[in-house]
Amino acid sequence: MGMEQEQPGYAAGKIRERGFLFLISESVKEDEFRKALPQLDERIGNGKKLKDSKSTTAAVCELPGCGTVFVKRTNNKGLSFTLRYLFRPARAFRAARAADRLFRAGIETPAVLAVGERRFCRVLLGGYLVNEMKQDVTEAYHVLLNSPDPGKCVAEIMEKAGRLLASIHLQHVIHRDFKLANVYFRKDGSCGVWDLDGARIYPSSVPQSLMMVDLSRLVSSVFSVLKLRKDPYEPELRDVCGQLARAYSSCSSSLSVTGVAIEAALQKFFPGK
Numbered sequence: 446m447g448m449e450q451e452q453p454g455y456a457a458g459k460i461r462e463r464g465f466l467f468l469i470s471e472s473v474k475e476d477e478f479r480k481a482l483p484q485l486d487e488r489i490g491n492g493k494k495l496k497d498s499k500s501t502t503a504a505v506c507e508l509p510g511c512g513t514v515f516v517k518r519t520n521n522k523g524l525s526f527t528l529r530y531l532f533r534p535a536r537a538f539r540a541a542r543a544a545d546r547l548f549r550a551g552i553e554t555p556a557v558l559a560v561g562e563r564r565f566c567r568v569l570l571g572g573y574l575v576n577e578m579k580q581d582v583t584e585a586y587h588v589l590l591n592s593p594d595p596g597k598c599v600a601e602i603m604e605k606a607g608r609l610l611a612s613i614h615l616q617h618v619i620h621r622d623f624k625l626a627n628v629y630f631r632k633d634g635s636c637g638v639w640d641l642d643g644a645r646i647y648p649s650s651v652p653q654s655l656m657m658v659d660l661s662r663l664v665s666s667v668f669s670v671l672k673l674r675k676d677p678y679e680p681e682l683r684d685v686c687g688q689l690a691r692a693y694s695s696c697s698s699s700l701s702v703t704g705v706a707i708e709a710a711l712q713k714f715f716p717g718k
Contacts (some may be wrong), residue, residue, distance in 0.1 A: 460561075464570070467561030468541075469510075478510030478559065485563075485573070489516050501642075511558050511575060517642060519572040527568055535562035535572025536642065543618050543644035544576070550616050552609070553637025555579050576639070581632050586625040589670045595678045599667060600688055602628075605636045606663060607692030611700050613638065614656055617647045623659040624666035650699065657702070657710035664689060664707060665715045683708055 456468030492506025592598035687704030
């Protein structure tokens with residue numbers, strides 16, 4: 446199995462069963478979940494698919510011992526994948542540690558119910574991340590796409606998502622795909638983050654260059670959604686970057702950035718924007 450010293454420490458139980466290694470939270474009914482493991486891939490396959498590619502399968506499905514959950518499975522893509530993960534745990538464990546850190550810090554994100562991997566000998570066949578299913582939330586992507594007032598909506602997203610991203614970085618976590626599809630709004634107007642599959646935790650502060658990747662990714666996704674609206678509204682890039690910089694920097698003096706710096710990062714990391 447993988448390198449267990451790198452697995453998240455929040456789990457209340459551990460299951461080893463027929464090539465599976467899973468860590469489960471205290472809310473999971475261990476006996477039911479254990480018995481269902483041989484049919485885990487079948488249950489994911491029969492669920493509501495949100496993504497199904499060679500590398501990743503994501504679905505909403507019913508899992509015994511967990512209820513209705515969101516499951517993301519990382520698939521073995523071939524020889525390079527096999528060699529890379531021969532002596533390291535599945536990436537799902539890293540995502541679970543990041544999610545747990547944010548959750549414990551009071552940052553809105555789906556709770557991790559279980560995380561695991563399946564191997565044949567040392568060959569990693571797949572990694573699994575099981576999250577609670579969030580109810581009554583809307584992706585920021587859809588909020589902006591359907592807003593009757595896109596100018597006001599962009600300003601609100603920059604304010605709330607900027608503060609959210611600052612709180613994530615203050616926990617020494619970099620998201621690496623911080624876009625509107627991965628930010629969601631609750632009915633009370635608060636926002637949260639999901640899809641931490643590529644997230645990383647740093648022992649000290651997050652490098653500023655990586656902060657800028659997250660910031661510019663957010664701006665890039667805003668303009669991508671605005672293009673899909675096919676209406677005449679198009680804000681000035683510098684104005685949007687400035688709105689984001691002010692919201693982000695207001696959370697801590699250690700996160701001081703300017704709109705000009707975000708705009709430069711956007712041109713560097715997303716030159717087509």
